[in-house]
Amino acid sequence: xxxxxxxxxxxxxxxxxxxxxxxxxxxxxxxxxxxxxxxxxxxxxxxxxxxxxxxxxxxxxxxxxxxxxxxxxxxxxxxxxxxxxxxxxxxxxxxxxxxxxxxxxxxxxxxxxxxxxxxxxxxxxxxxxxxxxxxxxxxxxxxxxxxxxxxxxxxxxxxxxxxxxxxxxxxxxxxxxxxxxxxxxxxxxxxxxxxxxxxxxxxxxxxxxxxxxxxxxxxxxxxxxxxxxxxxxxxxxxxxxxxxxxxxxxxxxxxxxxxxxxxxxxxxxxxxxxxxxxxxxxxxxxxxxxxxxxxxxxxxxxxxxxxxxxxxxxxxxxxxxxxxxxxxxxxxxxxxxxxxxxxxxxxxxxxxxxxxxxxx
Amino acid sequence: xxxxxxxxxxxxxxxxxxxxxxxxxxxxxxxxxxxxxxxxxxxxxxxxxxxxxxxxxxxxxxxxxxxxxxxxxxxxxxxxxxxxxxxxxxxxxxxxxxxxxxxxxxxxxxxxxxxxxxxxxxxxxxxxxxxxxxxxxxxxxxxxxxxxxxxxxxxxxxxxxxxxxxxxxxxxxxxxxxxxxxxxxxxxxxxxxxxxxxxxxxxxxxxxxxxxxxxxxxxxxxxxxxxxxxxxxxxxxxxxxxxxxxxxxxxxxxxxxxxxxxxxxxxxxxxxxxxxxxxxxxxxxxxxxxxxxxxxxxxxxxxxxxxxxxxxxxxxxxxxxxxxxxxxxxxxxxxxxxxxxxxxxxxxxxxxxxxxx
Numbered sequence: 001x002x003x004x005x006x007x008x009x010x011x012x013x014x015x016x017x018x019x020x021x022x023x024x025x026x027x028x029x030x031x032x033x034x035x036x037x038x039x040x041x042x043x044x045x046x047x048x049x050x051x052x053x054x055x056x057x058x059x060x061x062x063x064x065x066x067x068x069x070x071x072x073x074x075x076x077x078x079x080x081x082x083x084x085x086x087x088x089x090x091x092x093x094x095x096x097x098x099x100x101x102x103x104x105x106x107x108x109x110x111x112x113x114x115x116x117x118x119x120x121x122x123x124x125x126x127x128x129x130x131x132x133x134x135x136x137x138x139x140x141x142x143x144x145x146x147x148x149x150x151x152x153x154x155x156x157x158x159x160x161x162x163x164x165x166x167x168x169x170x171x172x173x174x175x176x177x178x179x180x181x182x183x184x185x186x187x188x189x190x191x192x193x194x195x196x197x198x199x200x201x202x203x204x205x206x207x208x209x210x211x212x213x214x215x216x217x218x219x220x221x222x223x224x225x226x227x228x229x230x231x232x233x234x235x236x237x238x239x240x241x242x243x244x245x246x247x248x249x250x251x252x253x254x255x256x257x258x259x260x261x262x263x264x265x266x267x268x269x270x271x272x273x274x275x276x277x278x279x280x281x282x283x284x285x286x287x288x289x290x291x292x293x294x295x296x297x298x299x300x301x302x303x304x305x306x307x308x309x310x311x312x313x314x315x316x317x318x319x320x321x322x323x324x325x326x327x328x329x330x331x332x333x334x335x336x337x338x339x340x341x342x343x344x345x346x347x348x349x350x351x352x353x354x355x356x357x358x359x360x
Numbered sequence: 361x362x363x364x365x366x367x368x369x370x371x372x373x374x375x376x377x378x379x380x381x382x383x384x385x386x387x388x389x390x391x392x393x394x395x396x397x398x399x400x401x402x403x404x405x406x407x408x409x410x411x412x413x414x415x416x417x418x419x420x421x422x423x424x425x426x427x428x429x430x431x432x433x434x435x436x437x438x439x440x441x442x443x444x445x446x447x448x449x450x451x452x453x454x455x456x457x458x459x460x461x462x463x464x465x466x467x468x469x470x471x472x473x474x475x476x477x478x479x480x481x482x483x484x485x486x487x488x489x490x491x492x493x494x495x496x497x498x499x500x501x502x503x504x505x506x507x508x509x510x511x512x513x514x515x516x517x518x519x520x521x522x523x524x525x526x527x528x529x530x531x532x533x534x535x536x537x538x539x540x541x542x543x544x545x546x547x548x549x550x551x552x553x554x555x556x557x558x559x560x561x562x563x564x565x566x567x568x569x570x571x572x573x574x575x576x577x578x579x580x581x582x583x584x585x586x587x588x589x590x591x592x593x594x595x596x597x598x599x600x601x602x603x604x605x606x607x608x609x610x611x612x613x614x615x616x617x618x619x620x621x622x623x624x625x626x627x628x629x630x631x632x633x634x635x636x637x638x639x640x641x642x643x644x645x646x647x648x649x650x651x652x653x654x655x656x657x658x659x660x661x662x663x664x665x666x667x668x669x670x671x672x673x674x675x676x677x678x679x680x681x682x683x684x685x686x687x688x689x690x691x692x693x694x695x696x697x698x699x700x701x702x703x704x705x706x707x708x709x710x711x712x713x714x715x716x717x
Contacts, residue, residue, distance in 0.1 A: 272432035
């Protein structure tokens with residue numbers, strides 16, 4: 001008989017190994033899936049993981065990894081702080097949208113000024129937009145005890161309606177012949193979050209993501225707030241006795257994750273995307289949840305997980321184009337990654353034992 | 361070592377052969393905003409792609425990527441297609457406009473075709489269909505068929521293309537039935553079966569017995585079928601699985617003739633940047649078969665409107681037409697110019713409600 005036996009201590013080795021095991025399992029089962037669809041499995045896996053990094057056109061794809069990965073890492077870092085303390089911000093997508101709207105709106109209010117202050121002002125406005133949107137579930141939770149999971153998630157759909165509204169009204173490009181969408185910030189130097197070194201994909205959002213990783217690492221390991229976050233997550237009762245103020249912690253965690261998501265939105269709208277449009281958001285806020293868990297809620301882990309996720313996106317598109325794999329198969333492949341991670345996570349706390357349970 | 365050498369030279373020879381073969385084939389890329397199985401917009405573009413393959417056989421290689429988000433993802437997918445040797449790339453959503461222009465700048469030798477946009481370049485053409493011609497046919501049928509005199513309209517986004525369709529349908533419904541009234545619901549989506557079904561139900565509850573939709577799913581058809589005495593029209597695709605009722609006709613986007621012509625132009629080296637806006641006459645807008653649920657005289661009236669537009673003797677926007685606020689737009693016999701139509705942002709007289717801003 002095979003059964004699960006609780007480990008006295010969570011296994012550190014398994015905790016480190018599960019992401020890797022999950023990736024390998026995804027490759028194997030994903031390969032079987034691709035084979036079932038009549039596509040060459042090894043070729044497909046190679047296209048997804050190898051082509052963007054070392055293929056013929058990797059000179060183009062490598063910078064794109066930064067472009068795709070930066071918002072994921074930036075948002076996931078913020079989310080991981082709350083997740084560690086058991087504060088669940090599921091609405092990063094909405095905060096991302098609001099950051100973009102606030103940031104782009106703050107800039108466009110001064111169009112066509114070429115002041116160098118415009119971009120910094122937009123950055124602040126973007127962070128504020130995400131922060132204020134996250135403060136709604138935070139205040140409702142601390143004041144009225146509402147569930148932040150539901151409130152933050154529902155606010156995503158409200159933010160999407162705002163996005164449609166400003167694309168069609170307030171921020172609509174006056175020279176756009178009545179079509180929805182704002183002016184393109186890429187063609188306005190003062191507001192353009194351009195590549196810092198041409199051809200590298202390195203824009204301010206990438207820099208911000210790297211800073212966020214370092215900041216989160218220091219916060220969690222060297223700072224009292226970080227200690228409180230970890231303590232609340234691991235031993236809520238002990239945290240209470242240690243004098244952790246839960247209200248402040250909720251406000252801090254939701255606020256920080258909201259501000260970071262807002263920043264990600266701002267850097268995206270002013271850089272790679274260029275304009276506010278009805279379909280501006282593409283799900284970074286939700287994918288970042290996967291990235292946060294894939295990275296074990298650890299800053300460095302999130303950095304690696306963000307890169308891996310970006311790789312599957314870019315490689316997935318290449319596989320679609322070159323091998324005509326359906327988009328749905330790629331999405332299943334990405335979903336498997338989280339599924340296997342959660343499945344193998346079981347082994348951190350449990351071990352598989354064979355035979356009858358021993359009588360203690 | 362020998363074996364390795366042999367393998368290497370074999371690989372090189374294969375590579376050369378492949379390279380030589382590649383030179384003769386024209387590679388055509390398609391970027392889709394939805395899944396190819398959406399049954400509407402993207403489905404019809406993919407039918408166009410298949411028609412290109414059928415027409416040219418071995419001389420052409422087509423590739424596509426579906427579900428591509430508008431913005432940087434679209435830019436990356438287009439760049440990737442260009443890098444992989446595409447000669448011609450069709451980008452089939454309005455939101456791909458700026459990305460298309462960006463990528464086209466980097467690949468001056470690759471031709472780009474952007475659907476429904478207005479930005480062109482030396483190597484970027486735009487193309488769109490005069491769907492409003494089909495709306496004139498639908499309006500005619502709707503005006504005759506309605507008994508409650510309330511026609512429901514599911515709008516996607518309040519952009520010129522959609523507003524044009526509403527105006528055209530209204531003008532022609534009104535022409536045959538002066539008591540007709542339009543109720544418009546904005547779904548703020550192109551494809552969301554749940555939202556579309558809700559919109560249809562709301563309209564039916566408000567008394568509409570005809571539903572026109574500018575969204576791509578078949579959910580409104582299903583809602584109308586469930587309600588019983590309501591008729592609908594297929595959108596983008598024929599949606600004939602709901603014929604003969606509720607679906608009594610449809611507007612079909614037929615991109616195949618255009619895609620074949622443009623691919624041939626690239627092969628012949630005669631491709632030039634152009635702005636194409638074709639309608640029923642050129643075959644870009646198809647009218648799906650009018651079912652037996654429609655009386656013969658109504659069918660004849662609808663086909664007359666269709667034929668008159670096809671041969672150019674009639675324009676859907678022919679004066680006298682006033683704007684919603686009562687101000688004059690087109691004088692007696694005057695025909696709307698394409699510029700005004702392209703940027704249309706007002707309702708014509710008689711339509712109630714405001715365009716959301």
